[in-house]
Amino acid sequence: MNKLWLVLRREYVTRVMTKGFVISTIAVPALLIGIIVLQLVIAAKRPTRTETVAVVDCAGGVGNWVRRALEREKLPDGQGAFQVSRLVETPTDIAAVRASLTSLTRTGALGGYLWIPRSAEAGGQPEFVTRNPGWPLTMESFDRAVSQGLIAARLQRRGLDARFLSKLLEGTHVRVVRLTSGGKTEDWRQTDAAAIVMAMLLYGSLMIYGVTTMRSVLEEKTTRIVEVLVSSVRPFELLAGKILGVAAVGLTQFAIWTISAGLFAAYGAVVARAVAAPGAVVPNLHVSALTLACLIAYFAGGYFLFAAMYAAIGAAVSSEQDAQQVQIPVSLLLVGSILLFGVILRDPSSPASVALSMIPFFSPVLMIIRIGLQTPPLWQIGLSLALLAVTTLAVLYASARIYRIGILMYGKSPSLVEMLRWLRSS
Amino acid sequence: MLERPHGVCPRKDFKFRLLNGEHEYSASVAKFVTGEADELPDAVTAEAVSKRFSSTMAVNRLGLRIRQGALFGLLGPNGAGKTTTLRMIMRMILPDEGSLRVFGEPLSSRAQDAIGYLPEERGLYPRMKVLDVLAFLGGLKGLNGSEARRDAMAWLERLEINDWADKKVVDLSKGMQQKVQFIAAILHHPRLLILDEPFAGLDPLNAALIKDIMLELHGAGVTVILSSHRMEQVEMMCDSICLIDRGRKVLDGVLAEIKRQYGKNTVRVEFSGNADFLDQPSVVEHVNRFGATVEVKLRPGADAQELLRRAVTNGTSIRRFELIEPPLNDIFIEKVSERA
Numbered sequence: 001m002n003k004l005w006l007v008l009r010r011e012y013v014t015r016v017m018t019k020g021f022v023i024s025t026i027a028v029p030a031l032l033i034g035i036i037v038l039q040l041v042i043a044a045k046r047p048t049r050t051e052t053v054a055v056v057d058c059a060g061g062v063g064n065w066v067r068r069a070l071e072r073e074k075l076p077d078g079q080g081a082f083q084v085s086r087l088v089e090t091p092t093d094i095a096a097v098r099a100s101l102t103s104l105t106r107t108g109a110l111g112g113y114l115w116i117p118r119s120a121e122a123g124g125q126p127e128f129v130t131r132n133p134g135w136p137l138t139m140e141s142f143d144r145a146v147s148q149g150l151i152a153a154r155l156q157r158r159g160l161d162a163r164f165l166s167k168l169l170e171g172t173h174v175r176v177v178r179l180t181s182g183g184k185t186e187d188w189r190q191t192d193a194a195a196i197v198m199a200m201l202l203y204g205s206l207m208i209y210g211v212t213t214m215r216s217v218l219e220e221k222t223t224r225i226v227e228v229l230v231s232s233v234r235p236f237e238l239l240a241g242k243i244l245g246v247a248a249v250g251l252t253q254f255a256i257w258t259i260s261a262g263l264f265a266a267y268g269a270v271v272a273r274a275v276a277a278p279g280a281v282v283p284n285l286h287v288s289a290l291t292l293a294c295l296i297a298y299f300a301g302g303y304f305l306f307a308a309m310y311a312a313i314g315a316a317v318s319s320e321q322d323a324q325q326v327q328i329p330v331s332l333l334l335v336g337s338i339l340l341f342g343v344i345l346r347d348p349s350s351p352a353s354v355a356l357s358m359i360p361f362f363s364p365v366l367m368i369i370r371i372g373l374q375t376p377p378l379w380q381i382g383l384s385l386a387l388l389a390v391t392t393l394a395v396l397y398a399s400a401r402i403y404r405i406g407i408l409m410y411g412k413s414p415s416l417v418e419m420l421r422w423l424r425s426s
Numbered sequence: 427m428l429e430r431p432h433g434v435c436p437r438k439d440f441k442f443r444l445l446n447g448e449h450e451y452s453a454s455v456a457k458f459v460t461g462e463a464d465e466l467p468d469a470v471t472a473e474a475v476s477k478r479f480s481s482t483m484a485v486n487r488l489g490l491r492i493r494q495g496a497l498f499g500l501l502g503p504n505g506a507g508k509t510t511t512l513r514m515i516m517r518m519i520l521p522d523e524g525s526l527r528v529f530g531e532p533l534s535s536r537a538q539d540a541i542g543y544l545p546e547e548r549g550l551y552p553r554m555k556v557l558d559v560l561a562f563l564g565g566l567k568g569l570n571g572s573e574a575r576r577d578a579m580a581w582l583e584r585l586e587i588n589d590w591a592d593k594k595v596v597d598l599s600k601g602m603q604q605k606v607q608f609i610a611a612i613l614h615h616p617r618l619l620i621l622d623e624p625f626a627g628l629d630p631l632n633a634a635l636i637k638d639i640m641l642e643l644h645g646a647g648v649t650v651i652l653s654s655h656r657m658e659q660v661e662m663m664c665d666s667i668c669l670i671d672r673g674r675k676v677l678d679g680v681l682a683e684i685k686r687q688y689g690k691n692t693v694r695v696e697f698s699g700n701a702d703f704l705d706q707p708s709v710v711e712h713v714n715r716f717g718a719t720v721e722v723k724l725r726p727g728a729d730a731q732e733l734l735r736r737a738v739t740n741g742t743s744i745r746r747f748e749l750i751e752p753p754l755n756d757i758f759i760e761k762v763s764e765r766a
Contacts, residue, residue, distance in 0.1 A: 227518075
């Protein structure tokens with residue numbers, strides 16, 4: 001036990017004391033913050049100024065309604081979203097009007113023009129000609145305004161009093177709220193973001209620390225110091241000390257991030273609000289206690305599972321190049337969980353999602369998304385954790401056997417058959 | 427605490443201690459100290475030990491007895507199974523068959539702590555500092571941190587590389603790294619020191635330095651196993667040997683006795699001029715030529731005087747004519763060809 005501790009401590013100290021550790025500890029959150037700030041900046045570029053448009057109503061009688069509806073649309077800061085600079089009703093020279101509006105739009109004097117065909121009331125589709133069909137938000141409100149205008153025109157024609165029409169047509173926005181296990185409601189877009197960030201974080205750290213373990217095993221093998229080590233320590237103690245040492249490095253990094261995130265949370269939110277456009281959604285990565293517990297459990301299970309596999313690879317091969325080759329299947333298991341992201345996002349409680357989140361090699365990443373999106377039944381979390389634990393123990397056992405033999409074998413990388421033979425040998 | 431009657435001192439104020447505090451071997455060591463060495467269990471006992479790697483038999487039913495305090499040579503060509511045997515003694519790999527005991531006990535991690543090992547393939551953590559590596563490796567053998575550092579520093583001074591204690595291993599020359607590795611093997615006062623090709627890659631000066639310390643430790647009662655394929659080197663240092671070839675024992679025992687068995691059937695001649703006297707098939711079995719010196723193996727029952735007489739008749743000028751025991755190399759070749 002004492003020797004295991006020495007191995008663990010050496011692994012930890014030599015890794016934490018490196019420039020690499022300091023850089024990655026600073027770089028990862030810097031990158032994450034950078035991405036979030038970038039998104040806020042991009043979000044801030046959403047229309048903040050009123051768009052000048054022209055409306056052409058070929059049939060007549062609709063244009064005014066559309067104009068009013070357009071001018072009712074508001075930007076997040078309260079000003080009007082559109083200003084109708086010209087309204088052309090029943091133009092005589094259709095081609096000339098179109099040509100002049102097109103050229104105005106092309107020069108940028110006009111944001112675009114809306115062309116309402118003669119057949120609009122019978123279902124003909126109006127078109128909006130613009131250089132920049134861009135932002136969904138703009139198009140959404142534009143679409144709504146045109147629809148309202150058309151409906152109003154039709155209703156009026158069928159004899160409804162024009163005075164009541166605007167009142168009758170007043171719409172609203174639906175706010176989507178999510179039911180969580182705690183009974184709280186949150187803005188669903190924000191939970192989405194939190195779930196994806198957590199899953200990506202888990203994926204990234206499983207990959208990084210798994211490969212770190214592999215490198216560490218391989219380094220001891222290629223420098224041949226492993227000969228001296230296994231003359232002093234049982235190979236299993238060496239392997240366990242190494243895996244735990246790298247885990248401790250990972251936890252240290254997470255602790256640093258969590259604490260600094262806590263310290264900067266309030267400050268960061270203030271900054272974010274200042275950078276973001278008024279009214280823009282500031283990501284709120286609120287994480288519940290259950291989620292945090294699951295995050296730790298799945299990190300632990302997933303880390304030991306993948307670190308054991310990577311360590312066995314490090315022990316089996318004799319050079320970095322061989323390692324690159326042999327590690328591909330293991331890395332694909334991890335990448336696979338990212339490729340299956342979409343299945344979960346589409347419907348977190350579909351049979352496919354439930355099944356995938358039970359498979360031990362995918363469950364760390366996929367179950368975390370499910371938990372983030374929509375707390376699954378506790379039995380499902382329990383079952384997937386149990387499956388993960390059993391698999392991890394089995395893989396650790398196999399890996400220890402491969403490790404014990406592999407670290408003293410040099411030369412050609414062993415084939416899968418040979419590795420299986422190592423598993424069986426005493 | 428038991429201390430050696432005569433200590434090996436890397437420095438004057440530094441006493442070589444065999445043990446640190448109470449130890450499972452203290453009883454047997456007490457016997458050693460009081461001179462009851464004959465009752466001591468052997469340092470290493472191997473009985474019919476075999477190890478197979480896929481299709482090859484690396485070690486085949488090997489029996490071995492190494493008594494305590496011996497300077498034992500494990501000899502054989504490359505690939506004979508020397509390193510595999512050593513690894514099994516240290517429990518780095520487990521034998522498929524047979525039993526192994528170290529100091530009379532089955533292998534355990536405490537037995538591992540009593541062994542110091544210098545592997546043939548040297549290696550240290552390149553990016554760690556010299557003193558940190560030594561403290562770590564000493565710790566793995568049961569030394570506490572401050573003790574390991576103090577002793578390591580003393581040995582670094584003795585080997586004249588103490589200025590490099592705080593440098594990273596990668597910054598050291600190859601020779602210096604070898605010295606550091608040697609210190610790692612002896613730092614924890616092992617009772618059994620296993621050296622696998624210890625002089626490979628060392629310049630003569632450093633080889634002599636390592637050899638002197640090795641002999642000093644041996645003088646203090648440490649059992650030394652020297653593994654090598656360089657017969658002439660081992661022949662000069664070891665008191666007992668085991669020759670192995672393709673996993674099997676060819677020959678073992680006390681070196682002097684082995685040689686006595688073969689008798690003085692070899693003549694070493696230093697001469698100049700006519701070499702025709704060597705062409706006497708009735709007397710000469712074969713000749714090893716080293717330029718001005720030759721070693722002549724005589725036929726059984728042949729008279730060496732016959733050879734000398736012929737040389738004198740031929741007018742060859744003889745500077746030296748000496749009846750010697752056969753070199754280990756010849757014994758080995760003879761034994762191996764007998765088997766083939």
